[in-house]
Amino acid sequence: MLKLRKLNAYYGTSHIIHDLDLDVRKGEIFCILGRNGVGKTTLLRSLLGIDTRTRGSIELDGVDISEAPTYKRAQFGIGYVPQGREIVPGLNVLENILLGCNARSDGRRDVPPLVWTLFPFLKEHLTRRGTNLSGGQQQQLAIARALATDPRVLVLDEPTEGIQPNVVADIEKAIVSLNRDHGLTVILVEQKIRFARTAAQRFVILEKGRVAAAGAAAELSNELVRKHMSL
Numbered sequence: 001m002l003k004l005r006k007l008n009a010y011y012g013t014s015h016i017i018h019d020l021d022l023d024v025r026k027g028e029i030f031c032i033l034g035r036n037g038v039g040k041t042t043l044l045r046s047l048l049g050i051d052t053r054t055r056g057s058i059e060l061d062g063v064d065i066s067e068a069p070t071y072k073r074a075q076f077g078i079g080y081v082p083q084g085r086e087i088v089p090g091l092n093v094l095e096n097i098l099l100g101c102n103a104r105s106d107g108r109r110d111v112p113p114l115v116w117t118l119f120p121f122l123k124e125h126l127t128r129r130g131t132n133l134s135g136g137q138q139q140q141l142a143i144a145r146a147l148a149t150d151p152r153v154l155v156l157d158e159p160t161e162g163i164q165p166n167v168v169a170d171i172e173k174a175i176v177s178l179n180r181d182h183g184l185t186v187i188l189v190e191q192k193i194r195f196a197r198t199a200a201q202r203f204v205i206l207e208k209g210r211v212a213a214a215g216a217a218a219e220l221s222n223e224l225v226r227k228h229m230s231l
C-alpha cells in the first residue's frame with residue numbers, strides 16, 4: 001500500500017534519513033522503532049511532506065506522492081496524529097475535529113460516526129476548548145481529528161507518550177480496534193515494546209536514519225531490543 005524507495009530526508013544541510021526502503025501492507029499495523037533522535041519523526045514528516053526536504057519515492061496505492069503538498073497527501077488518505085498532539089489553541093473540541101474534515105477529498109464535512117463510537121467522551125464536550133482537556137483526552141482528540149479526514153492509512157507518532165497510565169490502555173485499545181475492527185492500515189512510531197509486540201504485525205528499527213532490523217512482530221526479540229533500543 002505504501003512503498004518508499006531510496007527515501008532521503010534533510011533539514012537544511014542535515015541529512016537525517018538515508019536511502020530508506022520500506023513497504024507497508026494494506027490492513028496491517030506497522031511499527032517504527034528506534035532510540036531517540038534516529039529519525040522516526042522525520043520519517044513520518046517526510047511521508048506527510050512537512051518541513052523536510054526529501055529525495056526518493058513515496059508511493060501510496062501506486063501513486064507517487066513524493067512531490068505532492070501536505071494537504072494533497074491528506075486528501076489522498078494519510079491521516080496524521082503528530083507527536084505532542086498539536087491541538088489548536090482557541091478552538092473547541094468540535095472545531096478541532098472539523099479541521100480534519102477540511103482535508104476530505106469527497107467534500108463532506110460531517111464527522112464520521114466512528115469518531116463518536118471510539119471516543120464518546122468527546123461528544124459530551126464539544127464546546128470545551130481542546131487545550132483544556134487532559135493530555136490523554138487531547139490525544140484522543142488528535143486521533144479523532146485525523147479520523148475526520150477519512151484516512152486509508154493512519155500515521156501516529158508515539159500516541160501514548162506522556163499520557164497518564166489509566167488512559168494509555170484506552171488509546172491502545174482504540175488503535176487496535178481501528179485496525180482489527182475497521183480495517184484501517186496503521187503506521188505507528190512507538191517506544192513501548194510491549195505494545196509494539198502485541199499490536200503490530202511487522203516492525204522496522206531505525207539507527208541513524210537507516211534500517212537496522214526489520215521483520216514480523218514475532219521476530220522482535222529481546223536481543224534486537226537490547227542491541228538497537230537500550231540506552
Ligand SMILES: Nc1ncnc2c1ncn2[C@@H]1O[C@H](COP(=O)(O)OP(=O)(O)OP(=O)(O)O)[C@@H](O)[C@H]1O
Nearest residue numbers: 011014016034035036037038039040041042043051
Ligand atoms: N526541525 C529540525 N531541524 C533540524 N534538525 C532536526 C529538526 N527536527 C529534528 N532534527 C534532528 O533530526 C534528527 C532526527 O530527529 P527525529 O525527531 O526525527 O528523531 P526521533 O527518532 O523521532 O526521536 P524522538 O524519539 O526523540 O522523537 C535529530 O538529530 C534531530 O536533532
